[in-house]
Amino acid sequence: MNNHASNGSSLKLALAWAFVGIPLAWGIVMTLINALALFQ
Amino acid sequence: MATNAATAHRGGWLARERTVADPGFNRWLVPPAALCVHLCIGEVYAFSVFNKPLSLLNGTVGPDGAVVPAANDWSIASLGWIFSIAILFLGLAAAFGGTWVEKVGPRKTMAAAAALLGGGFLVASLGVAWHQLWLVYLGYGVLGGCGLGLGYISPVKTLMSWFPDKPGMATGMAIMGFGGGAFIASPLSVWLMGIGGVAFAFVVLGIVYFVYMMVGATIVRVPPKGWLPQGYVAPTKSRGLVTTANVHVDEALKTRQFWLLWGVLFLNVTAGIGVLGQASLMSQEMFPGLITAGAAAGFVGLLSLFNMGGRFFWASTSDYIGRKNTYMIFFALGIILYALVPTTGQMGSIVLFVLFYGIILSMYGGGFATIPAYLKDVFGNQYVGAIHGRLLTAWSAAGIVGPSLVNYIRDYQINSGVPKADAYTVTMYIMAGLLAVGFVLNFLMTPVNERHHLEADAAPSRA
Numbered sequence: 001m002n003n004h005a006s007n008g009s010s011l012k013l014a015l016a017w018a019f020v021g022i023p024l025a026w027g028i029v030m031t032l033i034n035a036l037a038l039f040q
Numbered sequence: 041m042a043t044n045a046a047t048a049h050r051g052g053w054l055a056r057e058r059t060v061a062d063p064g065f066n067r068w069l070v071p072p073a074a075l076c077v078h079l080c081i082g083e084v085y086a087f088s089v090f091n092k093p094l095s096l097l098n099g100t101v102g103p104d105g106a107v108v109p110a111a112n113d114w115s116i117a118s119l120g121w122i123f124s125i126a127i128l129f130l131g132l133a134a135a136f137g138g139t140w141v142e143k144v145g146p147r148k149t150m151a152a153a154a155a156l157l158g159g160g161f162l163v164a165s166l167g168v169a170w171h172q173l174w175l176v177y178l179g180y181g182v183l184g185g186c187g188l189g190l191g192y193i194s195p196v197k198t199l200m201s202w203f204p205d206k207p208g209m210a211t212g213m214a215i216m217g218f219g220g221g222a223f224i225a226s227p228l229s230v231w232l233m234g235i236g237g238v239a240f241a242f243v244v245l246g247i248v249y250f251v252y253m254m255v256g257a258t259i260v261r262v263p264p265k266g267w268l269p270q271g272y273v274a275p276t277k278s279r280g281l282v283t284t285a286n287v288h289v290d291e292a293l294k295t296r297q298f299w300l301l302w303g304v305l306f307l308n309v310t311a312g313i314g315v316l317g318q319a320s321l322m323s324q325e326m327f328p329g330l331i332t333a334g335a336a337a338g339f340v341g342l343l344s345l346f347n348m349g350g351r352f353f354w355a356s357t358s359d360y361i362g363r364k365n366t367y368m369i370f371f372a373l374g375i376i377l378y379a380l381v382p383t384t385g386q387m388g389s390i391v392l393f394v395l396f397y398g399i400i401l402s403m404y405g406g407g408f409a410t411i412p413a414y415l416k417d418v419f420g421n422q423y424v425g426a427i428h429g430r431l432l433t434a435w436s437a438a439g440i441v442g443p444s445l446v447n448y449i450r451d452y453q454i455n456s457g458v459p460k461a462d463a464y465t466v467t468m469y470i471m472a473g474l475l476a477v478g479f480v481l482n483f484l485m486t487p488v489n490e491r492h493h494l495e496a497d498a499a500p501s502r503a
Contacts, residue, residue: 009066016072016259020079020217027223031345035338038331038394 054257056145061261067202067269069259074195074214076256077150080249081157081191082221084130085344087123087180089229093238094119097171114173122181129185131436134193138429139289141190146198146260153191154253160184161246168239180242191253192218192432196412197425201263204421205272208363208413212355215409219348223341281364281485285493286420292427297418297488300481305411306434306441307478308370311378311471312347312404314442315397318450319343325460326385326393339394346398347405354406355413363414364485370403371479378472382465408435418488445470 052058098110141149160183167175195214203210225245232241268274278284292298315322320336331339358366377396384393411431416424446467453463 009064009069013066013068016069019255020072020075023224024075024079024217024220027220027227028345030227031223031341035342035345038335038338038342038390 054144054148054151056147056262059145059147059260059262060264061267065261067263070195070199070202070261071210071213073150073256073259073261074199075217076259077153077191077194077253078214078217079221079224080253081153081188082218083225083229083245083249084123084126084184084188085219085222086225086229087126089226090233090238090241091116091119093233094168094176097168097238112171118173122176125177125181126185126188127439128436129182130188130192131433131439133186133189134429134432135189136429137186137190138193138426141193141429142197142289142423142426145262146194147257149190149194150253150257150260153187153194154250154257156183156187157191157253158187158246158250160187161242161249165239165242165246168242189429189432193425193429195256195260196428197421198260198262200412200416200421200424203269204274205269206356206359207416208358208410209352209356211412212352212409215355215412216348216351216405218408219344219351219405222344223348278487280362281487282417283420283487283493285488285490286422287418287427287488287492288494289423289426289430291492291494292419292423293430295488295492297485298427298431300485301411301414301418302431302434303481304367304478304485305407305431306438307474307481308367308374308404308407309435309438310442310445311374311474311478312401312407312442313438314444314446314467315471316340316343316347316401316404317443318446319397322464323393326464327388327390328461330388330390342394343397343401346401350402350405351409354403355409358410358413363410363417364482366406366410367414367482368479370407371475371482374400374403374475375472375479378468378475381468382462385461385464418485420494422494 095114095116096107096109098113099107100110102108137149160179163179163183164176165179167173167177167179196211199210199214200207229241229245232244235241236244275282275284287295319340320333323331323336323339324333354366354370377400381393381396384396412424412428415427415431419427449467449470450463453466454460
């Protein structure tokens with residue numbers, strides 16, 4: 001078992017994190033855009 | 041990802057034995073598996089976006105272009121029960137399903153949660169299409185709520201088994217997803233309703249959540265028995281609150297420590313959840329003319345970001361400073377900030393108001409994310425999933441008490457002639473008082489007496 005990403009599993013790891021990270025990042029950006037109204 | 045060859049023949053695809061990791065498996069694949077579930081179940085915080093469209097299903101367009109509800113349309117009050125039922129069943133499923141989760145492992149639990157949440161949305165869509173509110177209660181509230189509860193606790197123990205060196209950070213990552221799920225669900229739901237209405241949105245969301253959560257169930261693995269991260273030496277002796285022993289879930293309920301932690305979580309959540317529910321109205325009333333309805337929506341979004349970020353930040357920090365110290369900070373800093381919030385309103389400082397509430401909400405989220413590791417420290421890893429499930433009843437209780445307390449005090453103040461801008465002052469001081477009680481409860485935490493410990497080989501180790 002590895003503690004850190006090895007070459008063999010790095011693609012799998014990148015895909016898994018992208019699968020959850022991209023929707024989350026999109027949601028955060030949308031929220032920040034809406035939050036700007038607070039300081040305008 | 042292949043499963044352990046020695047155990048692959050035992051049980052179906054959902055069985056725990058089929059999820060034992062092969063040599064070479066990277067433990068950093070487990071947090072995204074957990075996030076697949078928590079990002080989906082976090083949608084519950086965005087359910088309010090459905091309220092207005094659901095209250096106008098049979099409405100007609102009036103002369104001014106606005107939609108007017110029909111006589112048989114559902115009231116907002118009756119729709120409010122959908123969320124309440126879902127939260128109630130979340131707590132019940134987490135409390136009563138915890139032992140089952142320990143037995144069957146993370147994959148079957150995640151799959152069950154996916155089926156319940158996805159299926160719940162589909163049943164609710166029928167309720168919308170046929171205009172039968174009881175079907176929406178049953179679908180989203182009961183079935184979906186059970187899916188939320190099982191989904192919430194499903195990855196917790198597995199993550200702590202993979203990250204015994206950083207249990208706070210590991211659970212913080214997953215529970216951060218629960219805080220962030222609303223960011224995705226809110227705009228996605230609005231977009232889907234714009235395309236095909238509420239029933240259509242429910243169908244699509246049900247399918248999407250099911251598939252997304254099943255990806256998590258596919259990825260998740262448990263470590264083989266006795267596995268430890270490279271370079272990590274498991275402590276052999278208990279130190280302070282951190283025990284090397286294990287306490288059975290039924291025995292844990294007989295300990296003073298369980299109820300102290302129940303009180304700690306209850307008070308931390310009560311102080312945060314009441315304000316979160318009233319954040320929009322409160323900001324507009326404390327800063328009349330300065331914060332508009334649109335800006336208030338932005339304020340709520342910003343608080344949710346702090347809530348989400350706090351889950352990861354504070355839980356990770358607790359790995360270095362200890363759980364008890366982390367909660368001491370929550371309560372001490374919370375008391376100071378709640379006491380100062382009325383002053384920010386008198387000063388007219390929106391920046392300080394937002395900053396103070398942001399920090400308060402980060403500690404609200406941090407409380408949720410740090411509690412699993414606190415339980416692991418005090419009761420051991422063996423039954424931590426089930427014990428965590430039982431402790432989440434504190435969340436359900438706080439979900440009722442917190443908003444009721446804030447609403448009641450606000451109404452009482454306004455009815456007594458207090459200006460709206462000052463109507464929250466007493467509430468803030470009461471919240472500070474609640475946190476002071478929480479501080480004392482946390483201060484009283486001591487290690488569990490050895491008579492509650494399981495014998496070392498009383499049960500097989502499960503991840």
